[in-house]
Amino acid sequence: MMQVMRFAVEEINNSTLLLPDVSLGYETYDYCSDTRNFPAVFDFFSSKGLIKVKRRFDDHQPKVISLTGPYGSTRTITIAPLFMLxxxxxxxYGSSSYDLSNKRQFPSFLRAVPSNKDLIQIIINIIQWFRWNWVAFIGSQDDYSQDGLNRFYSKIKETGICLAYQESLGKKSNYRETLNKIKMLNVNVIVIFAVTQYAEEFIKAAIQNNIRDxxxxxxxxxxxxQQLPREPGIERIGTIIGITERLLTLPGFSDFIYKSRGEMTHLHSSAEACNQSCEKxxxxxxxxxxxxxxxxxxxIYSATYTMAHALHKVLQCDTHQCDKNKTVYPYMLLKVMKKSDFPLLDRHVRFDENGDPPVSYAIVLWLVDRNPPEFQMIGTYDTYPRMHFNINSSLVRWTKNGSAPFSNCSVECSEGFMRRQDGFHECCFQCQICPPNTSINSSLDPYTCTPCRKEEWSEEGSTSCKKRRMEYLHFTEPVSILLMFFAVLLIVVSVAISILFAYNYNTPVVRSAGGNMCFLMLAGLSVCSISVFFFFDQPTAARCVMRDLPFVFFYTVVISCMAVRSFQIVCIFKMAAKLPKAHSWWVKHNGQWLFVGLASLIQFIGCVVRFSVGSPKPYNDDTSFQDQIVQGCDLGATTTLVFVSCxxxxxxxxxxxxxYMGTDLPKNYNEAKSITFSLLLFSLSWLTYFTAYLMVHTKYIQVVNVIAQLASLYSILFSYFIPKSYIIMCQAEKNTQEYFQTTIQSYTQTISRM
Structure with missing residues (x-):
């Protein structure tokens, strides 16, 4: 290290561009220990052999105005505060603890090597590149390793990497026990973030304990x-990946060493440095x-040049000379050094706000099977001018099966499975398949199966939710067209029968069927069929109301007409003679119309209450099917529904x-069979619908509802009106006054004989 510094100083002193007429001098001290080096430290910042407490920096000139070193974070942290004063x-050039980036504690500290912050980041990048997450971290008992461990532990929290084991090596450490613990935990990736002494001993212990792959x-x-790659048996322990600053060849350094080596031979073998003999x-x-x-x-080279460039600016040097009369104080150099920005051997020397340089790391692979061993660069990590990280995986030669070893606590879950943490470490987990209607995005949250939204669905073990189909009866579906055809047909037939009855209004058949009341019934049947058209297309509040309101109200009108018509026939034949006054009042006040009006009014009030208080509303059935939402209308308020239905x-x-009271009446007036048929079909159709409503939840339940309505209407049309229309058109002889008189006389004779 010292020879590189000497080389840089000599190169600067021989330069005509940098400090042209100024020669740099230096003093070197061997950092022997944390305590025995203090005399040298005190000598550095003394002034004329004295150390005084100073109040100002602009009038104090210590023995040295700048220094580089020492090597190692612990050594630097020990003495740095004295120079900061x-x-x-x-x-x-060799202290990477991130604590030294704290400018409040170390305001005049700069370094030419990246901090542990960057070194730990590249280690994590390597681990993530090969998708490992189960690692051991081996350090030593010093500030460098402790700072690295703290940085590593804090940075891996959000990466999915787990620290399976960590150990700080010292003089009394049991390497065999440490290696056995690593082996027991099945850790295949080991980070050794220790000073050289303990790193060498630990690797040698791994060789001796037959640690492999x-x-x-x-x-x-x-x-x-340079020595470990030559250690016998090192090829068996596995693959060694190193992180170092991007290596550069110092032009002229070898020649300088050969030239200056002659001077070194004249050093006395008993020369002392820090009270120690330097025999070698x-x-x-x-x-x-x-x-x-x-x-x-x-x-070391760039640190020396940094001091030289700063001195060049402080002395206001040009290409020929410098201002030698200017007094240089340490704080002046510091101010300029912080703003350093100059090229040096294809690199760029500069510092950030923490006094740290740009990062230019190389990732090297130890090729220990070659003679001599080699270091092959397989990747890079740079932060200037932009962040860049890359590894050429094809260059890595794995010692086992030619593939990267597995170093994960648990095997990665398959798609559609969530992790369920097993133990303390989040990397250790069991895999559990996500249930239906949930999905998992392992890149965002591998521990949670997220429920799908109501409008989405998924199968078991899904990685995404699918859009659910919105199901309802469309106008264009064949079944919809068929039902609308029957609804239109009913209206057409009702209109045709109305025309037929109007043309034959004064005939006995029309009069016995109810006369004017027949037209009200036929009109009611036609209006009821309008409800059918509101069962198709996407349900809305208005459609839900129109599905029920026309049918419920006007069907009540039709049924009340049939009921009062049956009552009138029974009165004429059986009760008129027994209750003449009641019959006279009924005829005089048009009792049949009063009954129909009263029944219609009661049902109208019930409908108003039903459709204003608790009317049917659109609803989405999102529970019956996974992949679809069935849109329909609910039944509305139960109380009002029961009232109108009852x-x-x-x-x-x-x-x-x-x-049935008129079953023995003349055949022309006996409606028992037709009414029984229509009411029986009405009851069966609606019983079928309500049963299906409770059991079936597809969109076709609406088809059953429409069929129930049409069946109720067609049953009245075919059982009550079609037979009478047939007599009018095909059996004219039965539509005469004489025929009706004959049947009445026959009925009277039968009654009189009984």
Missing amino acids: DLIPMVN KVWIAGETWSMN CSSLSPEDIISENPTFSFA FTALLSALCFVFS
């Missing part, structure tokens, strides 16, 4: 380690220095009773 810029993700401290310093060959771990080479049933019963 004087705002002496620290441009660090794992994935080892190396932090930047040991990702380019002179024994290092140029090849040993050049082949050292190059991870931090560019960081009143219609009462009139039908009266009609039936009066018709």
Whole structure:
């Protein structure tokens, strides 16, 4: 590391563009321990050998105006506060703890290496790239590892990655026990975020304990380690993926080392640094220095150039000279350093508001089966000028079966299954199929089967809800056309019979059928059939009312006419002689019309109450079928429905009773069979409808309703009016006064003989 710094200083001093007539000097100290290095630290920020408490920064000039180092987060955090007091810029090359990005605590701290925040992010990206979620995190007992663990743990909370196991290695750690726990938990991906010493020992322990076919993700401290790839048996432990800064070759560095190595041989073997002997310093060959771990080479190089560029601006240098008379204070350099922005060896040196540089990481694969071992770049991660992450998966050589090992707590659920967490970790789960009418979007929430909306449906195990079909009777359906045809036919037949009866109004058949009342009945039948047309197309409030109102009211009118007609015939033949006054009053005051009017009024009031208080309304049946919503009309208020239905049933019963009282009347006046048939068909059709209404929930229940209405109307038309029309058209001999007189005389003679 020191040789890279020396090389950069020499290069700057020989430059004619940077600090043209100024030479940089430096002092180097070996950071021996957290306590024994303080004399060197005090010497750095002393002024003329004295350390004073200062109130102002613009009149204090310490021994050094900037420094780089030390290597390691714990070492930096230990001494950095002392330099912060004087705002002496620290441009660090090997401390990545994110705590150092806190500008309130470390206002004059800058670094040429990315922080743990970015390093942890790329580790998480690698884990997500290969779709792992069950990992172990191995660190060491220092600020670097502890900060990395904290960052890792906080960042994986929203990623679906679970920390299966974590351990901080120390001098007394039992590596075998740690490895056995990892093996027991079936963890196949291990992140080693520790300082070099413990990372090396842990990998060697994995080799000794015959750990096989794992994935080892190396932090930047040991990702380019030159000795471990040569360790016997390392090829058996699995695939090692390292993260390092994008490596750059420093032009002229090798020549500098070979040239300056001669000077190093003159160092005395007993030279001391930090009160320690450096017996091996002179024994290092140029090849040993050049082949050292190059991870931090560019960081040291750029840190040195950052200080030089800042000094160049503070001294207001041009291409020939600098203002040497200007006094340079540390805070001046700091201000300029924060705004650094210059190219260096195809890189761009600059700092963000936290004093951190742009990220330019390389993802390397250890090729330990080659001689010598190699580091192959398989991916990159950059933040400048834009965020970019990529891995060429085809370059990765997996040690087991040629495919990425499985490192997940649970096998991923199939489509349509939700996760049910099993234990503490959210990655550990059981799969449960989503029930019908729910769906699951695993990318948004894999733990919840979301209910479909009312207008949607789904089958069991669905990933999306489908739109439910809106079902109702359309005008264009064949069954709808057929029913409307019968409704129109009924109107046409009713009109035709009305014309026929009007033309033969004074004949005995028409008079005995009711005379004027026949036209009211036929008109009522025609109006009732209008209700049929409102059963088709999408239900609305008006359509629901019109389905029932015309039929209920005018059918009551028709039934009341039939009932009063049956009563009149019975009165004429059986009760007129017994109750002459009552019969006289009935005839005088047109009792039949009073009865029809009263019955119609009662039903009209019932209909007004029914359709104003609790009228039938459109409703959507979304429970009977999964894939469709059946649109129809409800029955409205139960109380009013029962009232109008019971009143219609009462009139039908009266009609039936009066018709049977006249079973022994002359054949021309006996309506018992026709009325019984019509009422029986009426009862059966509506009983069938209400039974089907309770059992069947398709749109075709409306067809049953229409059929019930048409059957009620056609039963009256065919049992009451068609026979009489047949006599008028085909049996004219029975439509004479003489024929009717003959039947009456025959009935009288029969009665008198009894």
